[in-house]
Amino acid sequence: MTSAPLPPEIEELIDVVLRAADLEFTDGRREVEQELRAHFEDGLAKGVSAETLIVRFGDPVEAGRRIARTRPGAAARNRGERRRWWMSGREWWDEVRRAARRLTRAPGFAAVVIVTLALGIGANTAIFTVLDAVLLKDLPYAEPDRLVRIHEGNPEDVGGEYLRVPLIVAWRGWDEVFDELGALYTYREMGADLTSGDRPERVHVLWVSAGYFEALGIAPHRGRTFTEDESYGPGEATGRTEPIAHTAVISHALWARIFEGSDDALGRTIELDGESYEVVGVMPRGFKNPFGTDSDVWLPYDMRLGGSNHYRNWFLSGVARLRDGVTLEQARERVRAIAEAHHDSEPETFGAYPRLLPLHQEVVGPTRARMLWILAGAAGMVLLTACLNVTNLLVARGLSRDRDLALRSALGSGRARLVVGILAENGLLAVAGGAAGLALGVFGVKALVALAPGVVPMVTEIRMGGAVFGFTTAVTIGALLLFGMTPALRMSRTAPAEVLRSGDRTSTTGRASRRVRDGLVIAQVGVALALVAGAALFTRSFSSLVNLPLGLDPEGVLTFEVHLPEARYPDGAARHAFHEQLHDRIAALPAVDEVGAVSWLPVKGRYHSWGFYWDPENPDGSNDDAWYGTDVRVVAGDYLAAMGIDLLSGVGLGEVDLDAEPMVWINRTVVDEVFGEDEALGQQIVLAGDTRRVMGIVDDVAHDSRGSTTRKSYVPHAQFAGDRNWALTQTVRARGDLGQLTEQIRTELGRIDGQLVLFEPRTADALLSSVREQDRFAALLMACFAGLALVLSLVGTYGVLAGSVAARSREIGIRMALGASTQEIRGMVLRYAARLVVPGTILGLAGAWVGAGWIRALLFEVDARDPLSLSATVLLFLVIGLASAWLPARRATRVDTVEVLTAE
């Protein structure tokens, strides 16, 4: 039934007639509509203008009413008709349909608005969802507000993250502060080979004290947790490797995997590194440790005094649940008071007290929190530019719709009706933009988590934040409605006839709107510039990180772990023999250049901070001032060569006779800070109970992604294998495909011992990028946000300039007729562009300057007000401003003078 579309004002007129004729739900409506359409089609076909046809048609409302009186069915209904002040659902629907029709006639406008909204809403929904999950959501434990992490504080400030067993034993008795206090062994990541199943598998193990699960307030899914006796007593500790009780609590996942979720798992035994443990409990699905890695198995830690559990051994982490009703502040005061009394009776505490930190804060960490807030701020700024842009588009559309609105007003649409029409139009845009934004947000969250899993801790599942989406959408729709209404409201102040007659858009309201649009663009440029400046800083910071010399060469290096079960490798000799054999086999592979092993890889943080003694005058260790802290690394094979760490002087690890005497290699920092002018090579130091000769000086290697270094000493595994069962990480430098190499090594390992697992193979490059993950995440996201804002502001600037040129084509035509050169015309447009971009740039610079204080802490080797970044950004904006003015300027110079002047 539908025929070719008519001009919108005629469609509008027909709608008014039909509405007044009150023919809804009758055949008559279609009949009348077709006839009216035919009327106008005939008129247009005869060359009569739409406006003439409309004028000749007369009052559409009156026509409709007369038609109503003549139609039999409608007449009766119509006789009692009175004007309603509300709109029926049907009428609303009509308005929406009409709005949709108007929008499909302006597809470019609609698309730009919807895409802009979608980008703003999508970016915000994604980043705020992550923010909500990481920073705002409670930890998944009972009453998480009462949970604290305990560090050791003491007057001499020697304590830190790690705690001493005797103190934990004392502190857990402080009932007036703590309900429960649990300790966990996070000093290093623990694993064990689980050999109960068909093939050996490596599982994550965590030693915990009794009270650990209770402090977190999570009951086991099946069975029980650890009893007091399984951890605290009676008797004395025998040694670290000897478990106090052979019981285990296992994760839900492991339970499902090896026991298929069966209830009779309780009481069964599992084999870990050749030792049997009875399964006494299963934790609920999704239970995670508050820090450290996830665990498959928890074993009870021997907390009895004796053995290595003494006052001079810091190695445990603590979590506690504060007593109900005790605030953090009260708890902090009380523990100081109790600690003082405690110190009086136990001088070896060194006055230590439990330093209480909210667990949530500990889990998230201050830098990560700050980074996420900054990213959220950036996303908010993207939303702001999006809103500014949409507003701008709406104002521009409002200008071009003045005539349309005037016409509708002349056709009898009341002010309310006009407002409703625009409301419907903007509502449609908002719904479409919101839906697209939601889709983009869902995708964005997935992308963020995939991009940086390590940045998003403690999150079992991130769900779309309903509140976040609602908030973002509300802001956008609010802006849309607020600014979208202005054309309709302005219309109500203007006489329709005046607008219709004037023919051009040079009214005073037009000029005011243009000022509004200019202001919006200036703001937009400002916001975008601040974002781009931020992104430039983050990018520079990240590139300094990536280019930072860390003291090693990760290219072509494969790392993996092999853990030797105590049962089959009971002593140092056996373990050393294994490593020699493994290294020989790997070295024989054709692609391999170097092979070695180390107790702790570079950039993974500080570890094993011990002390060494050096005083040639008093070699007996009597000089208390001659003790120096150093991080100790146990190394095997030619680790230094495999990792690409430079030997500065002396002999390499692979070139010495390890049977000759106890040896040590030290790094440059030790030389600089301890030996100074003295010759370090050949000196003897006391380390880990042995007097060792310094065989070589090694270059510094960073222990974090920011290139921090510390004193470091390297001890050969051959001379130290008996100290403990070192979990060495193998390092292999090779050519070619490392994945293929991994398989070859797996085969070789199987030939030595078929029960051993090649654990966590990865490249040194992957290790580096994982420690740089947070910085990369921040830089990448900032760049994305800045790019978005940049594009949006470019679109905004271009839109305003193009609109202005179109609106002033008459003026430009006159100027050119009066002899203005194309250069002058181009200059006019460019000057206008400058009036937008220059204040915007100044605004943005001011913003960047103010924001610098915020992001300083996250930047590496780049000043937050880095002149290079800022000036590059300004330059970029000036160039982009010029570029966006180029097309409109060119169009201005091609205005056809004759055509423009004879147009009206």
Next chain:
Amino acid sequence: MTLEREWMRGAAPLAVLTLLERREMYGYELVEALERDSGGLLAMGQSTVYPLLYNLEAKGHVEAVTRAAPSGRKRKYYRATAAGRKWLEAQRSQWATLVAAMTSLGIAADGDEA
């Protein structure tokens, strides 16, 4: 010159029916014919033509049939019915009587209207 509303109300149905008595027409044709044949005097607001047609149709004075116009588009053609012609006849004599009365009163001049 324009006619007052009341005159128009009386004259318009007669004019429309007279035109449709000669030949069938569709809406826009009729609008054009009215304007042309009445010297513009009966170029009423077109919005009133359609209600008028519907009114005549409802009274049974005209009937409509939809078919393709010479342009190929579908149009609703109106023509006078037998009842319509009869009514028109009665109206004509009434008009003649009225005009005669007016003329004798000197309101309407005989045959030399400017």
